[in-house]
Amino acid sequence: MLDSSRPAVTARPDAPARGSVPVGARLVWLLGPALVAGVAYLDPGNVASNMTAGATFGFLLVWVVVLGNTMAWLIQYLSAKLGIVTGKSLPELLGEHIRAAWARRLFWLQAELVAMATDLAEIIGGAIALNLLFDLPLLLGGFVTGSVSMLVLLLQGSGRQKSFERVIISMLVIISLGFAAGVVIDPPSAASVAGGLVPRFEGPSSVLLAASILGATIMPHAIYAHSALTRDRFSVRSEGQTSRRLLWATRWDVTIALAIAGTVNLAILLLAATSLQGVAGTDTLEGAHAAIGQALGGVVATLFAIGLLASGLASTSVGAYAGAEIMHGLLRMRVPLVWRRIVTLVPALIILGVGVDPTWALIMSQVVLSFGIPFALVPLVWFSSRTTLLGEFRNRWYTTVAGVIASVLLVTLNVALLVLIFAGA
Template sequence: MGKSLEEVHESVSTENKKSVFRKILAFFGPAYLISVGYMDPGNWATDIAGGSQFGYALLWVLLMSNIMALLLQSFSARLGIVTQLDLAQASRATYSKFINYILYFLAEVAIAACDLAEVLGMAIGINLLFDIPLIEGVIITVLDTFLLLFLINKGIRKMEAFIIVLVLIIGVSFIFEMFFAQPELDKVLYGLIPSMPNEAALYIAIGIIGATVMPHNLYLHSSLVQTRKFDRTPKGIKQAIKYNFIDSTIALNLAFFVNAAILILAAATFYKSGMYEVAEIQDAHKFLAPILGTQWAPILFAVALIAAGQSSTVTGTLAGQIIMEGYLNLRIQPWVRRIITRLIAIIPAVIVISIFGEGVTGKLLILSQVILSLQLGFAIIPLIHFVSDKSKMKGFHISRTTQIAGWTVALIIVSLNAKLVYDEIKGWLEISENPIVLWLTVVPLAFAFLVLLLYIIFKPFVSKTKIDIQNHSPHNLKLKFSESGTFTQKNIAVTVDFSDSDEVALNTAFELGGKAAEYTLIHIVETVGAMIHGEKVDDHETLIDAKLLNEYKEMLTEKGFTVNTKLGFGDPAKTIPTIINKENFDILVMGTHGHTGFKDLIFGTTVDKLRHKISIPLLIVKN
């Protein structure tokens, strides 16, 4: 049996804290879940490649990336705190459906690329520690699919504690690695001065930026900050922004320490020894012991790698679910989402490793980070637009100076990516035996993405769109009611989801009870935040759902019905029976959800799960 509903929906309150320290501590947590994405195995590949090929020369890229990440994550946190919208929801309110479908697809590509890095990192770590073949290690990573569900059942604070423990394991491991490697401090400091040795260094540098500034983290952070309940006065919002910035600064600096340590380790060992071609994590692990003279170095390296892969995989599903819900208003069961995400990463990994061997994992990892970097502009630019908008941010928009800094970061990232794409396409055209195919496929595709980028840059300047997302379709609440001459029920519960099925369900209920009965309308909020924080969730969808439920009540009351409302949170199959069994209802009326068979597996079935958990009759009404 899992944890009880109350524990699943455990919330984090920041109110009524007696000391400033406790107040700050209550806000700490979301940024640590974000920070694991900045030290995932994809970072390891780019850091090792950069350190072994160019020594300490690219340390400044890590520092610059960390500053960029802190600025952008603070934007993301501000958006979530002020508007109670995540980045995907805000995008859906601003751009057309067609554009949002493209942005959603790109965000999913970024999630898949990130998960590819996590899969390979975990598999490599397992291979290095237990000598399990890499393909089998890749398949084993499927088993962590349910880790997120287990952690959610333990509550958000316990999930954060789990992540922090893994981060500490990584940090402590590299403290010892630095002790073993004894890097040259003067060269470390010199590496903080910007320089770019050659074209190959640019490719690695863009990979480092892609590995450091994670696009899916921008979506995730804007949602996670909403897990904290605080006083929503101007003073309370300002305080929440401040404390979340402190949280982000500490967490991301820890991530910078880990990334810098990996690059420094590669520079102090492989580059110093003339081993410039070490780019594979397996090679790095193999050569650490003979170079540093201790068997502990490779063991700590592998343990830290597993911790990095495992910690970053936890946040992947949450980010994917937030993106899917925000852009498409589509919810599927978390375990299905996790398996889909993991399979998208596993299948290409297994195919490539089977064909080209285990020696390509480093190239795969770096490629995954370059893909992440290419997607960054499509997440960063809308984010900067949103947090700069005075009306959307209700007076908490970023300053002109900060806007300039944000657009400068966007310009750097987009420019580097544009150069990378141009150079790659140019190289392909030069070596291709049939360049006409590239001119008809790759070139038009690159041009299309350029047009899309320009569109999302200039569209908000041309036309402002008011953020007013209604996550459901209440069909304007235009319900028609019928009455019967014979009424048999006095206390009737009716589930509503603000869809067309409500009209049929309510009509059926009124035929049973008429105006003499008492009706309780039940609606369940099913967002990721609701699953984690229960009734303490304070996100935009919950506010909209509560508003719509109240509008139902007001409308029906005006028509002469006696109506109560109940707003539940999380899994309907668990929440509805809890509400029903606490009250003295005579019957529960439910409309059909409109899908059967395979769709039940994807979206879940409520009726089959709850009918055995309630002690009153259940009437199912087909739409």
Template sequence: MTGMTERTRIKMADVLAGRRRGGLLLFFGPAVIASVAYMDPGNYATNIEAGAGYGYRLLWVVLGANLIAMLFQALSARIGIVSGNNLAELSRMHFSKPLTLAMWVVSEIAAMATDLAEFLGGALGLSLLFGWPLIWGMGVTAIVTYAILLFERGGFRPMELVIGALVGIIGASYLIEMFIAPVDWSAALIGLGTPDLPDARALTIAVGVIGATVMPHAIFLHSGLTQDRARSHGIAEKRRIVRFSNFEVIIALAVAGMVNIAMVIMAASAFHQGHASVAEIETAYHTLTPLLGGFAAAAFLTSLIASGVSSSVVGTMAGQMIMQGFIRRRIPIWLRRAITMVPAFVVVLLGVNTTEALVMSQVVLSVALPVPMIALIYFVRHRGVMGEFAVRGPLLWLAILGAGIVLALNFVLLWQSAGLSVPGLPA
């Protein structure tokens, strides 16, 4: 994205040069946009299933996934700021052509799986709220997301403000839910701090939660949002931008993490006792009305619609950046929006259960996730790319550990998909 007023550029330059105090909000935006990926409708599907089926026992998975996401988003932003290139561009510049093409194909599949979840979620929320056929909801979602994407023509600031407003709606909706739902806070605290996987199904849901939380396209996108957002002169100014970025990532991803935790808590408090089989968004909505009242159910759908629309916009932006970075091609926004909508329409026309499609899309994302994670680790430690900003020591090992956990869970998922049981976990 391009476009910034000269007045804003002068203010940012003054902050970086030390001529102006504060100014942190001038640098806010990239992490806010990226954080939307961590509150998309796929999160709703996996978090509802986790909370309804296992109460507060899988909250630690949500917390751990969010911490991993926080680290990788900070590293992604760091690469864009320091190198002036996004992750897809660096991959094309440093890897062989066959490897680059393979990475692009996997990333495009992940982008389509992402958009499936986001687009279906927004359409489903509209369908339930207004009693429309799902196809009508999909049509309205398509129009609204395309209209928001047109804000990009005015530069990144208008887009950041629109996305920020939608994030605010999601957060406010779940804040309302927390006041209405009968939460067992002591059990929630235990669930946050006590790793527990009761059975093989819990493991499958845990992998889905991680796939819905740590998003491949968000890792690619964040590096692109920061690569030319603020002009720096010298190492000291670049270091200041990295510090501002890290602070923004912590705040934005902490908000996203609290929303995800609130989703599980709401599902656990409302459904686990007596409605543990609730695993679909539609069922959750219809069950919420008699349990917590129409206001709670409406807040739930409002947040789902805001989530679907905002994350679908961000997913389209990421898809453009991935294609342009890997193969130097850019297609019109309307065409990419149309292409990425096709799987959602196919799913609906085939009669596939929408929540099941959402959960499976998150599993696909989890399998695709090692591509940007491994590439990111490779480049953040590369002195030729990062210079003195190359990551070393404990931070690098934490990133390797995070990627290792995701890779191990992916292997277990494939093991389960082959019909094999996981030792030590009941079926």
């Protein structure tokens, strides 16, 4: 759903001058923040959740992927708009409006747990990929993934925003090719896909996987990060630029990013539903990789593993960026990104070291993320609808209604999930 508000924002003075280059070139210069944030929608947790859903329930949860991606478009656009119009990130605005220090710390704690769950999924995913590609032990693979992500983070920490974006977007291309290859070679039937668009569940396990898919699709840290990415990209303003240009470009940015993410996520589920359903051992990424190799050949399996590796490396860098912004906005503390990376790397290495099933850890991390969604989404909808913050550029009434509906749906699913978990305990 498009929001027709048009905030008065401007572009950087080093942007191409209006009329000096074609419109397409000017648009390309403005793209980037959503593509970086969109990597969060293609992290190893997405792969594990969608692969398990397809292998276990076939096409049953196709509708969850589509619904999640539709809601994600609106959510990411609101986050980007908030950063552009106010010049502040969502965590910064939360830090300003939550007056009590104890309340800020509690809010930070839940957001920090979400960020750590994100890191957990991404480091474990990278470790699994390195094990599949090079037979590295999982603990060593996790250490390598974390170390490489530090190098990527150095670009952002040194202020080379465009270089950081180019690296992440390059990994996004690799991720897309790696995960989409299988479904291109062995496409599903159109009737089966259409049948999966009918909303329904089949028992508590399907609800658990639906919550996991939504937690992996609508990532709380992506909501926090996107407002910061647009703030950083367009923080320097000059005269002669119109608000229409930036928000128009932002809509394109979000649309392209979510179209890529949604297509790839759907491709993962369809690949599993078409080629892996009923195959023994596909409840783990290692087993799925082996099954893909047997069903579609070693080349497709290798591309899948490469996509998983790129997914872990790219998404863990974005997750660390979001975590640092959360701490800065809520606790008013700046911690170097590399130091943050070291601290959040420890829980993932511990889990890899003690021998917890990595695929199970990935799926459960996405469930944790689903519980963090309302804490990011509800304030986002509230802030973006306030005249005192956005003035004439606040949400239109229908945009706010759509945001409220998304919030209610997600909270309801999480409550149902809690009931099912404790009822079965």
